[in-house]
Amino acid sequence: MRIKLTFWRTVFLVIMALGLYSTYVRYAHGLGAVSNMSDQFPWGFWIGFDCLCGVMLAAGGFCIVGAVYLFNVESLRSVMRPAILTAFLGYLLFIVGLLFDLGRPWFIWHQLIYMNPRSVMFEVGMCVMTYTTVLFFEFLPNVFERLDWKTPIKWIHKIYPVLIVLGILLSTLHQSSLGSLYLIMPSKLHPFWYSPALPFFFFGSAVAVGLAMTIFESTQSAKALGRHLELSVLVRLGGALLVALWVNALLRLEDYFHRGLLGQIVKPSYEAYFLWLVLALSFVITITLLSFQKVRLSPKGLYLASIICLFGFITNRLNVSLIGFETYVGHHYVPKWTEFSVTLMIVALGFFLFAVAVKYLPIFPKEALAADPTTEPAVAVPLGEPVLENAGD
Amino acid sequence: MSKALLYDSTICIGCKQCEQACATQNNIPYDDTIAAEEKTSAHKLTAILTHGDKFMRRLCMHCETPACASVCPVGAFHKTKEGPVVYDVWKCIGCRYCMAACAFNVPKYEWGSLNPRVRKCIMCPDRIAAGKQTACAEICPTGATKFGDRDDLIREAKERIQQNPSAYLNRIYGLNEVGGTCLLILSSQKVEDYGYPASAKIGDTPMPEYTGRVMERVPDFIPVWSLVLGGIYWISHRREEVAAAESQERAKAREHDKKNGSSR
Numbered sequence: 001m002r003i004k005l006t007f008w009r010t011v012f013l014v015i016m017a018l019g020l021y022s023t024y025v026r027y028a029h030g031l032g033a034v035s036n037m038s039d040q041f042p043w044g045f046w047i048g049f050d051c052l053c054g055v056m057l058a059a060g061g062f063c064i065v066g067a068v069y070l071f072n073v074e075s076l077r078s079v080m081r082p083a084i085l086t087a088f089l090g091y092l093l094f095i096v097g098l099l100f101d102l103g104r105p106w107f108i109w110h111q112l113i114y115m116n117p118r119s120v121m122f123e124v125g126m127c128v129m130t131y132t133t134v135l136f137f138e139f140l141p142n143v144f145e146r147l148d149w150k151t152p153i154k155w156i157h158k159i160y161p162v163l164i165v166l167g168i169l170l171s172t173l174h175q176s177s178l179g180s181l182y183l184i185m186p187s188k189l190h191p192f193w194y195s196p197a198l199p200f201f202f203f204g205s206a207v208a209v210g211l212a213m214t215i216f217e218s219t220q221s222a223k224a225l226g227r228h229l230e231l232s233v234l235v236r237l238g239g240a241l242l243v244a245l246w247v248n249a250l251l252r253l254e255d256y257f258h259r260g261l262l263g264q265i266v267k268p269s270y271e272a273y274f275l276w277l278v279l280a281l282s283f284v285i286t287i288t289l290l291s292f293q294k295v296r297l298s299p300k301g302l303y304l305a306s307i308i309c310l311f312g313f314i315t316n317r318l319n320v321s322l323i324g325f326e327t328y329v330g331h332h333y334v335p336k337w338t339e340f341s342v343t344l345m346i347v348a349l350g351f352f353l354f355a356v357a358v359k360y361l362p363i364f365p366k367e368a369l370a371a372d373p374t375t376e377p378a379v380a381v382p383l384g385e386p387v388l389e390n391a392g393d
Numbered sequence: 394m395s396k397a398l399l400y401d402s403t404i405c406i407g408c409k410q411c412e413q414a415c416a417t418q419n420n421i422p423y424d425d426t427i428a429a430e431e432k433t434s435a436h437k438l439t440a441i442l443t444h445g446d447k448f449m450r451r452l453c454m455h456c457e458t459p460a461c462a463s464v465c466p467v468g469a470f471h472k473t474k475e476g477p478v479v480y481d482v483w484k485c486i487g488c489r490y491c492m493a494a495c496a497f498n499v500p501k502y503e504w505g506s507l508n509p510r511v512r513k514c515i516m517c518p519d520r521i522a523a524g525k526q527t528a529c530a531e532i533c534p535t536g537a538t539k540f541g542d543r544d545d546l547i548r549e550a551k552e553r554i555q556q557n558p559s560a561y562l563n564r565i566y567g568l569n570e571v572g573g574t575c576l577l578i579l580s581s582q583k584v585e586d587y588g589y590p591a592s593a594k595i596g597d598t599p600m601p602e603y604t605g606r607v608m609e610r611v612p613d614f615i616p617v618w619s620l621v622l623g624g625i626y627w628i629s630h631r632r633e634e635v636a637a638a639e640s641q642e643r644a645k646a647r648e649h650d651k652k653n654g655s656s657r
Contacts, residue, residue, distance in 0.1 A: 027507070028507075029505075029507075030504065030505050030506055030507050030509065031502075031504050031509065032504030032505045033505070037504070038504070039434065039435075039492065039498070039501045039502060039504075040498070042489040042492035042493050042502060043489060043493050069626060069629075070622065070625045070626055070629060071625070071629065072629045072632075072633075101488075102486055102487045102488055103485075103486070103487020103488075103489065103502070103509040104485060104486050104487040104508060104509065105486070105487070107484075107485070107486045107487075108486055110467045110484055110485075110486050111466055111467060111486065114467040114468050114469075114484045115467075115468070116463075116465055116466055116467060116468035117608075118463050118601065118604075118605065118608060119463065119464050119465055119466045119468075119490070119604075120464065120604050120607070120608060121464060121465075121466040121488060121490050122466035122467075123608070123611065125466055161623075161626055161630075164622075164626060165619055165622045165623050165626060166619075168622050169615065169618055169619050169622060172618060173611065173614070173615075177607075180604055180607045180608070181490070181604075183603045183604045183606075183607060184460055184463075184464060184494045184600055184601070184603045184604045185493065185494060186596075186603060187496050187590055187594045187595045187596075188493075188496075199607055
């Protein structure tokens with residue numbers, strides 16, 4: 001155990017050291033020196049992964065909050081705090097990523113004074129800014145509880161309905177708008193990924209990934225903390241994930257059918273390989289796995305399925321943002337190692353902050369079955385599967 | 394009345410004086426090495442491309458409804474009423490959405506700079522405001538690049554094709570592409586061979602409409618979706634309140650019964 005811990009600490013330190021070097025290159029020599037972005041590829045790995053995938057991976061916050069508060073799925077309450085924490089850290093790190101990617105990050109505040117409401121990017125920016133604030137307030141009770149401040153907790157509870165509605169509204173807007181960003185590039189983005197339905201796909205995949213990410217992070221942290229994880233929670237999440245995946249898969253299929261691309265997507269081509277990879281990972285394998293009751297009832301099976309699903313949807317967003325432009329541009333874009341290293345540093349920072357927060361704040365209930373003490377004593381109404389399915393949509 | 398440029402590649406002799414004049418106008422260094430670069434970049438806002446004895450010029454198209462202006466989150470680009478699409482470097486935060494969105498790949502970036510700017514031809518807005526031509530049109534020795542009112546230039550372009558149909562392809566590039574542009578191109582060859590996107594590919598739809606269709610729903614979506622979410626929240630919590638109130642009443646009633654029972 002001791003050796004294992006040291007090993008991961010060493011890895012962390014190496015990642016941070018390389019990341020700091022890349023950070024130096026970024027701010028001392030500019031974007032050209034640190035990345036393989038060019039006039040042909042103005043958006044690279046940082047936009048594709050840090051921004052598009054980062055926001056998607058942080059979607060668990062609004063999914064679980066919505067299920068618990070809007071649809072009374074009480075059994076998910078025990079994973080709500082970790083989901084909110086993941087979302088909060090995810091958005092903070094997304095902003096850190098932006099500070100690397102923006103050419104003039106010191107002017108990021110211009111967004112607040114020179115507004116262009118016609119711009120999708122403007123909408124995303126405003127939503128992310130406001131939603132990060134909402135998440136901060138949703139996260140605050142952890143700190144207050146730890147400090148044993150009773151009054152501020154009461155205040156936050158007063159505004160909780162507003163926070164919840166606002167949080168889900170903002171998430172709906174910007175999760176889908178990340179897809180809308182690409183609507184203005186019909187002549188550049190490959191037809192496999194350019195679709196008028198992009199905003200719907202981005203929102204749908206955010207919900208699926210939000211659920212998968214919650215399975216992943218609660219299993220992972222339960223393992224790390226040596227805690228017993230409630231199986232019923234995972235089973236619920238797994239069931240919802242299966243429904244969300246079906247909805248996503250049918251939407252995609254309908255889109256390809258509607259645009260007459262079904263013949264093209266089965267023909268081998270550079271783009272088709274990447275598309276197949278996504279379809280296999282996020283739909284075929286995961287849906288097949290989750291269709292077996294044995295897998296759906298086993299923590300290991302659910303963990304595996306959620307990881308495969310996450311890889312699938314991450315690949316999908318990289319396809320939309322990078323692979324989908326290669327044929328148009330006429331050459332490949334391969335990120336420079338410094339680009340990877342900055343991203344790795346940000347991800348490692350995320351894991352580190354999560355671990356610290358879990359250690360010092362009451363993120364996980366004291367006992368697996370203990371009810372959340374901060375919330376008003378709700379009369380638990382156990383609700384059936386259909387309600388959860390709605391939450392998944 | 395919107396101003397425009399008409400570039401007639403059949404008259405162009407490839408002297409590259411427009412490149413020189415453009416560099417001078419924008420305070421960009423210009424020498425033989427840069428002259429030999431046959432593409433636009435952050436340090437070359439217009440370029441003459443050579444294919445044998447034929448030439449083609451590249452510069453910003455100055456769209457009637459520019460994608461760059463519509464996508465910029467801080468409105469660093471805007472279309473002036475005289476025609477030029479101009480850039481305000483102070484506003485720019487460097488997100489490069491303009492570069493990703495432009496169908497003609499016009500905006501270029503100062504990748505090596507620590508305070509990078511987006512660079513593109515801005516059609517000499519100061520000169521136009523002063524009633525002068527653009528620097529490139531003024532210097533052009535053959536009139537291959539001609540400055541004027543857009544409508545007049547379109548009429549003239551059509552006349553040139555009519556008078557000399559064998560010298561031109563029957564097409565004015567920029568007339569309707571992405572809703573029309575303020576750079577109009579006449580040529581004997583396909584402009585696509587010089588890196589311009591095919592008309593069929595980019596279409597005649599103004600670019601901002603693609604995102605506008607979604608963005609225009611946002612103001613309606615916000616109140617409706619808030620009401621729906623708030624409604625669901627209210628309903629699901631109302632049930633709890635009612636249940637809590639009922640159980641409280643029952644408890645009271647029980648207590649009441651107990652009291653009555655004991656007093657009896």
